[in-house]
Amino acid sequence: MELELIGLATDPGSGLSPRAAARAGVHLLDPSVPLGPQYEALLKRYDRILSLHASAKLCPVGTKARAEAPPGVRVIDTGLGSAGLGAVVQWVAERLRHGAEEEELLAEVERLRREGRFLLAAADLGTLVENRLMPRFGDRFGEAFGLWALFTLEKGAFRVPPLPLPAARAPEGIAAMLRRMLGRRRVRVRALLGEVPPDFKERLKEALSKELTLERGTLAPMDPLAQSRVGKKAVAVFAHPV
DSSP states (O other): OOOOOEEEEEOGGGOOOHHHHHHHTEEEOOTTSOSHHHHHHHHTTOSEEEEEEOOTTTOSHHHHHHHHOOTTEEEEEOSOOTHHHHHHHHHHHHHHHTTOOHHHHHHHHHHHHHHOEEEEEEOOHHHHHHTTSSOTTHHHHHHHTTEEEEEEEETTEEOSSOEEEEGGGHHHHHHHHHHHHHTTOEEEEEEEEOSOOTTHHHHHHHHHHHHSEEEEEEEEEOOHHHHHHHOSSEEEEEEEEO
16 A cells, blocks of 8 residues: 655644744644645645644634645644643654554544643633633632632533632642642643743742653743633643653
8 A cells, every 4th residue: 555645734722833843843834824725735745634723612723724624634623722732743743753654643642632631720810701711700709819720621621610729839739630630650741831920830840740750841832822812821731641
């Protein structure tokens, strides 16, 4: 059977910078302009394109991609968002470099969706209420008691209402929750950070290293589209077994 040359594509919702995407061998689509011509250009270089996107319940780009994709492009709803999408894209790109075929890659997407764990911690509670991610007046209660909102994913959507997360221990609380979810399995972690306090990044790195059996971890800025929905002071973390 003749081997097909497969290309990978995603969108900025993955949190991958153009440089990081290029380094992974992934093509970063621009959803602000028509996607069809971008796919057509890629199909001049590849036999098939796998286009990976966030859950349609979290971001509309995947729906746009599905509507505009020409034959030869397989649009995949990962069921995840931001940090989860980026982690899946990087993992699939690595598997592709090691010779995995299309069905194997799709099986890995499904495995990470099933076994991985996504958390979103957000401090801008008013924004969450405005976007109907928290009950009305939930922001007043949370702010009065010094709480962030901690979301998990359920069937591709944020589980509402969120869990309370003490602001003073937010990085440590995120890591402890992942430990309860994943135990001591060897994992990779990807975190996207918004405008969090200066020491947050180092505390999160330290807490994740303490609580989890890390094979590898990456931190990157959260994309503006995600921040517009959950607020600028937020962090999304995805961890998956390797």
